Amino acid sequence: MTIQRMDNVAIVVDDLDAAVAFFAELGMEVEGSTHIEGPWADRTVGLNVIRSEITMLRTPDGHGRLELTKYHAPALSGAGSENPPPNTLGLHRIMFAVDDIDDTVDRLRTHGAELLDEIAQYESTYRLCYLRGPAGIIVALAEQIG
Structure with a gap:
């Protein structure tokens, strides 16, 4: 069995409205927004007592999707500097x-x-x-x- 498709890339942001406006200016289209919380979310992500908002955007051709997430709880992780350089390990x-x-x-x-x-x-x-x-x-x- 192989994968069917790459569904989306998720990015955690501190200002969801500003991030949505930025990517909309780039030409992405908002598919929808919702609040995420509850035991199923905690178990899926591996964090406790998640409260977050997400907005899903798609590219104009409909093939690429970007999930922007703002966590209200738990507190954001301070993994590294605020503006890591492009050669930082991980998604950059x-x-x-x-x-x-x-x-x-x-x-x-x-x-x-x-x-x-x-x-x-x-x-x-x-x-x-x-x-x-x-x-x-x-x-x-x-x-x-x-």
């Missing part, structure tokens, strides 16, 4: 293909995004950049040019 970035990287960066800057360095060109095929979004999330953007 999410990448999106865009049709206009300059416009996308400009729009995301209005939501607090900051480039880690600059938009760079890889050979004659891509323009790429990393930027830091809400909750320190590193978002990579790629525009195919060749």
